[in-house]
Amino acid sequence: MITEDDIIIVDDMRRDMSLTERFYLPQIAQGLSVTLRRMFTKRVTLQYPEMRREPKLEGDLTDPHSQLNASRYRGVHRLNRDPDGRVACVACFMCETACPAHCIHIDAAESPWPDREKYPAKFDIDELRCIYCGMCEEACPVDAIELTYEYDLVGNTRNEMIFDKGKLLEVFDETCQIKPRRNPRITGYAGTGSPDHQPARPTGEQH
Amino acid sequence: MNASLPYLIYALFAVGGAGIYLALPRSGRSTAVPGSILGLAAVGMFVAVVAKYALPSEGAGFSYLFSAMALIGAGRVVTHPKAVYCVLYFVLVIISVSMLLVLQGAEFLAIALIVVYAGAILVTYAFVLMLSQQSASVPGDVRSREPFLAVLAGFFTMACIAGQVGDLPLAAAPSSEQVIRLAQHGEADQAVMPEMMVDGNTAAMGAALMTKYVVTLETTGVLLLVALVGAMAVAKKRVPIEESPDPEKPLGQVGREAAPF
Amino acid sequence: MLDLLKNQLLFSGLLIAVLMGAINLGVAYCTFYERKISAWIQNREGPNRVGFFGLFWGFHFWGYGQPMADGLKFLLKEEMIPDKADKPLYVMAPAISFIVSTIGIAVIPWGGYLDIDADGIVDVACQVANPDIGLLYVLGVGSLGVYGVVLGAWASNNKYSLFGGIRAAAQMLSYEIPLGLAILVVVLSCGEVRLENIVRAQIEGGGTWNVFVHPLAFFLLFVTQLAETNRAPFDMAESEQELVGGFHTEYGALKFALFFLSEYTHMIINSAFLCVxxxxxxxxxxxxxxxxxxxxxxxxxAKMAMLGTKIAGCVFVYMWIRWTLPRFRFDQLMRLAWKGLIPTGLGLVALAVVMTYFGIPGSESVWPKLIWGLGGNAAVLFMVVLVVGMSPAGVTGRQANMPPISLLSPAKRVPRADQGTAN
Amino acid sequence: MPKITIDEQEIEFAAGIPVLQAALDAGLDIPHYCYHPGLTVVASCRLCLMEMKMPHPKSGELGWAPKLFPSCQTPARDGMVVRFNSETVVTGRERCMEYFLLNHPLDCPVCDQAGECSLQDYSYKFGKPESRMVDPKLVMPKKDIGPQTLLYSDRCVMCTRCVRFTKEVSGTSELCITNRGTNSEIDVFPGKPLDNPIQGNVVDLCPVGALLDKDFLFKQRVWFLQSAPSICPGCSAGCAIRVDANDDIVYRLKPRFNPGVNDWWMCDEGRFGWKYALSDERITTPRLRRGSSTKTPKWEDVSEILQYRFSQHVDEHGSGGMVVVLSPMMSCEEAWLLLSFMLKVGPNVTAVIGPILSVGEDQAFPAGSTGDETKFIIRSEKAPNRRGLEMIIDQAGCETLSFDEFVESVGDGEVSAAWIVGGYPEKTWVPKALEKAVGKLELLVAQDLFETKLTAAAAVTLPACAFTERAGCFVNHAGLIQPFESAVAPPNGCHRDGQYLYELAGYQGLYTPDRVRELMAATMSQFADVREAAPAPVHLH
Structure with a gap:
């Protein structure tokens, strides 16, 4: 939080400019030389469909100069599986509660498995409504929902963009090799989405 | 020259005046259509009369065209209910007149007219008018004041002037362009490129201004300078800077007591 | 056939057709290069996807098809007229703007005289028209340029547009004066108002380019032309950040394209004048x-190509400046015109008058011109710097009333010198 | 009023209550599990411990007693000095919380009680963040203890409120404690499930998520729910309830504290008997019939159409044969609005109270108790507002018939026009005789929740609302006028009947019960100042 101590007032709004500054022209020449030099430096543009930004999985992720790094990107959601290939979500509604855009809709039901009480009978995320803030990810007590690095999220219809449980699990199956953002685990709930996790076979009847 | 010609011209002026009077915006039933017809008829007949009696000359067609444009435009300047359109018609008049001047070989005057009137004065008018509202709903805009007297005075003055120039031949002097072209294609058989034989009237005008009329010019300049100084004296009224009584609340923040964060 | 071309009128017609085509194409590619240059300055690539009909197996030609695509898009977009707009003026304004910016082409001397059948006799001038008031014609046409903007702004019935229009009017009126003064300097030092003759005066015996004699006047003309074309940093009439699009906020499709075309045409024509x-x-x-x-x-x-190259260079500088400098505030803009450019211009005119009085322009040698011109310019520059240095700091009345803002305790304020370490 | 000093603060209290209740009444937040004002005191949870000043046994000097006392079991006396904020009390409370959490699973995310769980709240407020327990937690079984109730034993804190409830209030004693010490569990006897008619209250009583309602299980998280105070329409008792809804869908009903009427309880019939309101078969739009063709009019036109039809009818047949059948499911305001409309059209209209279902006898709990021993009564009269209708018809002074007489006279062809209001949960309320005779009516307006023979035959069919969508007041069997609010909007396309009756009666604007009661108070002073019967409950759980 910003306290009063952090505020520095530069008490010099009407500082007298030097003669060259007031004469503008040397300053303008300086500016023009900057832009001219820029014209001959290397481009940073990524030619998107041919080139893609990929997450940087090793090294210092906080390095601000890693320009082609997608590691801090929050893209499409995935619904993790536990080691048995079942959906890891326990339908606690924490993500739905935390979601500021109200884009998550869960129908809870009694789970068919003896070691769990609740599971999501339905789990829909409206990706068009989502603001990709990552609050669901933070709220999840079992690290079941995560935002992947996938950023090219497109669809032809609105319905297509409402991701149901099956689709979200598919996203996990495709991206399960990567653990996004390496958040500190809150619960120590082992088994989902770890980098050494083997891709679980999708077990259709267990969705 | 027909002796009755001036009277015919006066009569045409009267018809035109009646047309303008009718076409002037007024409250109540609009008489713009008969007015316009009357005005156009007057202009048409005038052109016909002039065409009959004037000497044939090169560019006469343009001359008639621009004259008609100037006349109709001038009519619209006073009859159009929207002020911005009036300004635009005024611009049209200026351009037409300067075209007439070009046809007369007075290029400098033509361009000066455009630069000074169309480029500066009327832009200022437009600038002011833009600040007024768009639709012509203000009664002052849609109703003309003392239309009859105004038309009478205007056309009486015009008739007086026309009476003075009525006997002058309406032929144009050859323009400098024509002179050059004549020099190029006429009997001139120089092997080198054409000399700029004619200085054009710009140089002549400059010479006249700087010799014959130099006192007038300088007087005008001094007058303008005085006007400029006077305008500055009027405009530069110093607004006293208020000092805030409370040093904690400087004047720039009166009414904004909220902390910045 | 060739004999027909010897007629100056027919040749001028042909020249008009060629120039209109060339300038419109140039304008199209100006928009392309505007985007390219902005991209390069910002370390980007710029438009690089549109080629020509997939020619050569989809090779993109570095995006050279982009202007065509843009033009096509403008053509195919829906024409809309706002409901409360003043319809005749709304439609007329872009046309006025375009016409006025285009007719300046008429007096530019593109390449001297042409001897078509190589018989040693000069046949035609490579110029649409050569009136003896060439330079004044430029001034007159330029002074009409404001109408398109002002009328379009007013007719749109939009507050932002109106603001843009008002700014444009005030700005163009103010900058016409230094423009005139700069041109006056040229007129005085060449003793000519015909553009062809001005070029000749810079070439013939003892003549040299006016920019070497009067660099300050060159600079003055360039700056005022920036303002007249509404280009950054003088694009107050558009100012996207404050006025959405300024005078063309309500315009779309082909009408917007006309405004756009006229801006770039203006740029090209103005560059041509600057070069001439x-x-x-x-x-x-x-x-x-x-x-x-x-x-x-x-x-x-070859001469025409030379002029074209010079124009391209000027246009590049226009663009370069646009992507470098931030926009002026309106009071700064006015201060620059009335307190900076006009006094400089007056000083230069005085210098030119003095030079004319001593007969410098007519001398057969380059050196007196250069010595007088450069010395005089240096003196004027020195005077200007002196005046600028002595004048009080540039603040508006409102700023003068504003003390440094701080609601916190005065002890928190740090002098500027400490700012670096404090941060 | 006697006074007691709690935490150096003097508090007045009603005589005969324990110190804990006095503190709670004064708004202090004293943690407790086992104490409930409606049940006997066992002082088993030890959370409400306090320090108390006592005379020294030797010197007789007044000083803090060396040990802690359960405040729920200590009767408050005038001049008593106690404290809850001393270090000893706070430490003791923390230790207790640690014990409660020894075996409690950390499954708040999947527990339905989360959000209204006092263990959760107290852990945040009074507990320690970490457990020092090193052994694995005991895992207790989940049990299906009744048709409506589940027991998750591992969440239980052994407060025994549920056991005491079945023993003392319902008098059925299904629940008991088995095993001892740390292994003790709540359980039912084999073959004797928890199935008494008021067993749902044990779920409300449970301070943690051990006892769960099968009906509400996993349906919603409680923090999504929005509550509206309401009155149960199940019988003429008029229990105060709370309607919990989210996004205009009702999820559950809970009792509100309503002293003298239902105290803290409600019956299962009321608790689970509202599902008809969610039915898809409900009528949601008005319908006009002319011959065999039907048409859906716009809502704006409805009142004009009705006025036209009735006035035309009066012109043709006079108002002698006109009857309005007011349903006891209507609120007083709605009934009054409808009756005043009918009186305006035909001054000779006859008012009839709709059929009132009566099931058996009044059921008292504990069974067979009388007088003060009775803790709760389920009334046999299954309609919430008979008394209110009687008051309104009396005041209007119009002719009245019993419903059976009305059916008879319809059969005899004496009735020419009728407005019949239904709104009963069952579709079968229309007597066969009326179904047969309905063709003899010249003009029939039927207002009901579901399609019946009446609505099929009616010239104008209007949708009625369920009680969760209505607002107004009911008058219970004892003549107590109790207001209630609407919790949800009516189904899509449907208007609140209060609203269209308001417009029909000639008023403009939004129907609010307060405004109508003001109008009614001009002739019926008892409606002048209708307030919420129960104060906001101090005892939160």
Whole structure:
């Protein structure tokens, strides 16, 4: 939080400019030389469909100069599986509660498995409504929902963009090799989405 | 020259005046259509009369065209209910007149007219008018004041002037362009490129201004300078800077007591 | 066939057709290069996807098809007129703007005289028209340029547009004065108002490019032309950040395209004038054999190419400046015109008058011109710097009333010198 | 009023209550599990411990007693000095919380009680963040203890409120404690499930998520729910309830504290008997019939159409044969609005109270108790507002018939026009005789929740609302006028009947019960100042 101590007032709004500054022209020449030099430096543009930004999985992720790094990107959601290939979500509604855009809709039901009480009978995320803030990810007590690095999220219809449980699990199956953002685990709930996790076979009847 | 010609011209002026009077915006039933017809008829007949009696000359067609444009435009300047359109018609008049001047070989005057009137004065008018509202709903805009007297005075003055120039031949002097072209294609058989034989009237005008009329010019300049100084004296009224009584609340923040964060 | 071309009127017609085509194409590619240059300055690539009909197996030609695509898009977009707009003026304004910016082409001397059938007799001037008031014509046309903007702004019935229009009017009125003064300097030092003759005066015996004699006037003209074309940093009439799009906020499709075209045409024409007045027009510097006497078609073409190159350079500087400098605040803009440019211009005119009085322009040698011109310019510059240095700091009345803002305790304020370490 | 000093603060209290209740009444937040004002005191949870000043046994000097006392079991006396904020009390409370959490699973995310769980709240407020327990937690079984109730034993804190409830209030004693010490569990006897008619209250009583309602299980998280105070329409008792809804869908009903009427309880019939309100078969739009063709009019036109039809009818047949059948499911305001409309059209209209279902006898709990021993009564009269209708018809002074007489006279062809209001949960309320005779009516307006023979035959069919969508007041069997609010909006396309009756009666604007009661108070002073019967409950759980 910003306290009063952090505020520095530069008490010099009407500082007298030097003669060259007031004469503008040397300053303008300086500016023009900057832009001219820029014209001959290397481009940073990524030619998107041919080139893609990929997450940087090793090294210092906080390095601000890693320009082609997608590691801090929050893209499409995935619904993790536990080691048995079942959906890891326990339908606690924490993500739905935390979601500021109200884009998550869960129908809870009694789970068919003896070691769990609740599971999501339905789990829909409206990706068009989502603001990709990552609050669901933070709220999840079992690290079941995560935002992947996938950023090219497109669809032809609105319905297509409402991701149901099956689709979200598919996203996990495709991206399960990567653990996004390496958040500190809150619960120590082992088994989902770890980098050494083997891709679980999708077990259709267990969705 | 027909002796009755001036009277015919006066009569045409009267018809035109009646047309303008009718076409002037007024409250109540609009008489713009008969007015316009009357005005156009007057202009048409005038052109016909002039065409009959004037000497044939090169560019006469343009001359008639621009004259008609100037006349109709001038009519619209006073009859159009929207002020911005009036300004635009005024611009049209200026351009037409300067075209007439070009046809007369007075290029400098033509361009000066455009630069000074169309480029500066009327832009200022437009600038002011833009600040007024768009639709012509203000009664002052849609109703003309003392239309009859105004038309009478205007056309009486015009008739007086026309009476003075009525006997002058309406032929144009050859323009400098024509002179050059004549020099190029006429009997001139120089092997080198054409000399700029004619200085054009710009140089002549400059010479006249700087010799014959130099006192007038300088007087005008001094007058303008005085006007400029006077305008500055009027405009530069110093607004006293208020000092805030409370040093904690400087004047720039009166009414904004909220902390910045 | 060739005899027909010897008629100046027909030749002018042909020239008009060619120039209109060339300038419109140039304008299209100006928009393309505007985007490219902005991209390069910002370390980007710029438009690089549109090629020509997938020619050569989808090779993109570095995006050279982009202007065509843009033009096509403008053509195909829906024409809309706002409900409360003043319809005749709304439709007329872009046309006025475009016409006024285009008719300036008429007096530019593109390449001297042309001897079509190589018989040693000069046939036609490579210029649409050469009136003896060429320079004044430029001024007159330029002064009308504001109408398109102002009328479009007013007719849109939009507050942002109106603001843009008002700003444009005030700005163009103010900048016409230094523009005139700068041109006056050229007129005085060349003793001519015909553009062709001005070019000649810069080439013929003892003449040199006016920019070497009057660099300050060149600068003055360039700055005022920036303002007249509404280009950054003088694009107050558009100012996207404050006024959405300024005078063209309500315009779309082809009408917007016309405004756009007129801005770039204006830019090209203005550059052409700048080159003619100060950069020797079509003159090849220090290359013998392409002077006034060379009237063969290839020489004329080379001259036209030279002028084109110079124009392209000027246009590049226009763009370069746009992507470098931030926009002026309106009071700064006015202060620059009335307190900076006009006094400088007056000083330069005085200098030119003095030079004319001593007969410098007519001298057969380059040196007196250069010495007088550069010395005088330096003196004027010195005076201006002196005046600027002595004048109080530039603040508006509102700013003068504003003390440094701080609601916190005065002890928190730090002098500027400490700012670096404090941060 | 006697006074007691709690935490150096003097508090007045009603005589005969324990110190804990006095503190709670004064708004202090004293943690407790086992104490409930409606049940006997066992002082088993030890959370409400306090320090108390006592005379020294030797010197007789007044000083803090060396040990802690359960405040729920200590009767408050005038001049008593106690404290809850001393270090000893706070430490003791923390230790207790640690014990409660020894075996409690950390499954708040999947527990339905989360959000209204006092263990959760107290852990945040009074507990320690970490457990020092090193052994694995005991895992207790989940049990299906009744048709409506589940027991998750591992969440239980052994407060025994549920056991005491079945023993003392319902008198059925299904629940008991088995095993001892740390292994003790709540359980039912084999073959004797928890199935008494008021067993749902044990779920409300449970301070943690051990006892769960099968009906509400996993349906919603409680923090999504929005509550509206309401009155149960199940019988003429008029229990105060709370309607919990989210996004205009009702999820559950809970009792509100309503002293003298239902105290803290409600019956299962009321608790689970509202599902008809969610039915898809409900009528949601008005319908006009002319011959065999039907048409859906716009809502704006409805009142004009009705006025036209009735006035035309009066012109043709006079108002002698006109009857309005007011349903006891209507609120007083709605009934009054409808009756005043009918009186305006035909001054000779006859008012009839709709059929009132009566099931058996009044059921008292504990069974067979009388007088003060009775803790709760389920009334046999299954309609919430008979008394209210009687008051309104009396005041209007119009002719009245019993419903059976009305059916008879319809059969005899004496009735020419009728407005019949239904709104009963069952579709079968229309007597066969009326179904047969309905063709003899010239003009029939039927207002009901579901399609019946009446609505099929009616010239104008209007949708009625369920009680969760209505607002107004009911008058219970004892003549107590109790207001209630609407919790949800009516189904899509449907208007609140209060609203269209308001417009029909000639008023403009939004129907609010307060405004109508003001109008009614001009002739019926008892409606002048209708307030919420129960104060906001101090005892939160």
């Amino acid at each position: 007045l100060f950069l020797g027009g079509w003159h090849f510097p220090w290359i013998p054999g392409l002077g006034l006497e060379d009237t063969a078609w290839w020489a004329v073409l």
